[in-house]
Amino acid sequence: MSQAFDPRVKQVLDGERPAGDLPLALRAEAEAAQRVLAALDRREVSLSPQLDARVMAAVRRRAASPRRRAWRWFTAPSVPPWGLAAAAAAAFVAFLLLFRPASVGSPGAASPLATAAGPESVYVRFVLTAPTAQHVALAGTFNRWDPSATPLTRVGAEGTWMVTVPLTAGQHQYAFVVDGQRWVPDPAAPKVDDGFGRKNSVVSVTPTQGRVL
Amino acid sequence: MNRAFMLLGLTAFTAPALVAQEDVAARLQGRVPPAVAAAVSALIDTARARGLPGTPLVDKALEGAVKGVPAERIVPAVRTVLDQLNASANALHDAGIANPSDQAVEAGAFAIAAGMTVSDVAAIAGTANQGHPAAVALQVAGALAALGVPRPETVGLVRAEIQSGRPLGDLVSLPGQVQAAMAGGALPAAAAAGLERAAAAHQTTPPRGQGKGPVNPHKP
Numbered sequence: 004m005s006q007a008f009d010p011r012v013k014q015v016l017d018g019e020r021p022a023g024d025l026p027l028a029l030r031a032e033a034e035a036a037q038r039v040l041a042a043l044d045r046r047e048v049s050l051s052p053q054l055d056a057r058v059m060a061a062v063r064r065r066a067a068s069p070r071r072r073a074w075r076w077f078t079a080p081s082v083p084p085w086g087l088a089a090a091a092a093a094a095f096v097a098f099l100l101l102f103r104p105a106s107v108g109s110p111g112a113a114s115p116l117a118t119a120a121g122p123e124s125v126y127v128r129f130v131l132t133a134p135t136a137q138h139v140a141l142a143g144t145f146n147r148w149d150p151s152a153t154p155l156t157r158v159g160a161e162g163t164w165m166v167t168v169p170l171t172a173g174q175h176q177y178a179f180v181v182d183g184q185r186w187v188p189d190p191a192a193p194k195v196d197d198g199f200g201r202k203n204s205v206v207s208v209t210p211t212q213g214r215v216l
Numbered sequence: 217m218n219r220a221f222m223l224l225g226l227t228a229f230t231a232p233a234l235v236a237q238e239d240v241a242a243r244l245q246g247r248v249p250p251a252v253a254a255a256v257s258a259l260i261d262t263a264r265a266r267g268l269p270g271t272p273l274v275d276k277a278l279e280g281a282v283k284g285v286p287a288e289r290i291v292p293a294v295r296t297v298l299d300q301l302n303a304s305a306n307a308l309h310d311a312g313i314a315n316p317s318d319q320a321v322e323a324g325a326f327a328i329a330a331g332m333t334v335s336d337v338a339a340i341a342g343t344a345n346q347g348h349p350a351a352v353a354l355q356v357a358g359a360l361a362a363l364g365v366p367r368p369e370t371v372g373l374v375r376a377e378i379q380s381g382r383p384l385g386d387l388v389s390l391p392g393q394v395q396a397a398m399a400g401g402a403l404p405a406a407a408a409a410g411l412e413r414a415a416a417a418h419q420t421t422p423p424r425g426q427g428k429g430p431v432n433p434h435k436p
Contacts, residue, residue: 144275147243148282173319174326174355176279186283193362193391195330198276198293199285205326205362207355209388 008036125208127170129177129189131155134162136181143177143203145170150180176203243274248281248290255291259298268301269318272325300325304354307334311341313350323354330361336371348378348387359391360408363398369408376415386415 012033014020022033129141139155145168146152155164164179176195179187188194189204197203244253256277260270276297280290304324308316316324324337340357344350353374360370377387390411397407 142282144272144279148275148278150282174322174358176275193330193359195326195362197279197283198296199280199283199289201283203279205330205359207323207359209352209355209384 008032012036124169124171126167127206127208128165128167129155129179130191131164131179131181131187131189132162133164133179133181133187136162136164138182139164140180140183141166141168141177142180143175145175145177150183155179170206170208172208174205174207176205178203244277248277249287252277252281252287252290256294259291259294263298263301266302266305268298268305269322272297272301272322297325297329300328303328303334304337307337308341308350310334310338311344311350313341316341317351320349320351320354323351323358327354327358327361330358332357332361332367332370336367339371340374343375343378345378348384352384352388353378356387356390360394360404363391363394364404365394365408366405369405369412373408373412373415376412376419380415380418382415382418 008016009029009032011020011025012029015022015025015033016036022030025033131139133139139157140150141153141155142148142150153166153168155166157163158165176197177189178197178201179189181187186201188202192204192206194202194204244256248256256273260273263270263273273294276294277290280293285293301321304321304327305316307324308320313320320341324341327337327340328334336357337354340353341350344353357370357374360373361367365373373390374387377390380386393411394404394407397410398404402410
């Protein structure tokens, strides 16, 4: 059934305008429309006896889908908008703590002496006197015992070899590698057994003051 | 922000730990024989299960390989390091430090490697306080032992220095002072004994059992 009502009559039917505001010519139309609608409202509506069961089955089917529930859990808002800024700030601080570069400082003056390069890092100068050596390198826990990673430089004519490296806090064991074959402990540093029948030298950088023992 | 973003953030933060695990294998691969790498990886798993740092084990394996040590001698050396770390952690627990830092555990292990006993480590760690952390005290003790200072003198000197209440820098300077005295002709034990007497003369904190000792922030 389709019937074109005047828009003002529709407003009355929708409750947006009192019927008394209508022009007299439209009041009869409005009353007729209200009668029709009242008759429709009173018409009995019959529902299928299976409707409840179908609706509840659909609800249970949707609720029981773990994939759908997981997706909703992932995508549901859980943190207020300002939480994003807080998380970004925390990530920035964590980045600084985890990946800050070693600070730069001037090298020390003796072996193994150091100049503080930061709260947990110092520059340590290693010196060995080896007049007949052709090549001297430093290998230790700080460079994964790689003899090619930290070569020393010969300074002066008396066979003094020197290198300065940044060390983080902690204890580091090391030795000089002379001419690629001979492992020589640092005569100026404490020594411990290396577990293989030789001696390692030890340099310790304290965690709180960046000092070398 | 929804949980998907949170999951991404969590992944970003846990990734370094996963990368670190990968890094252990990568550090060993190609530098030690495969059998050694497998054995060391198993020891590292054991260390991690006990809450011990794994890096010293990797370092020892690499050291053995670089020095040309036969494979059959590398694994026992790595196992010795694990034992030292374990003993150090036990000593720190005995001293009342429930969750010692990796640095403290490694420092204790180094002290043991240098000749200290587990009870020595516990005695020193038990004297540590907020101003004189266990990690630093044990580093100093290990350095003194490595210089040849006998165990009793090492323990006495480090404890006396902590109890003196003097700044941490004074504790840290002890190995250098001993080295200087040795360069002047003193025996390590005599040098340490002289420094211990000087520290005792400045002592402001009563020895343990004779009053309220220094506060150990690690103790529950």
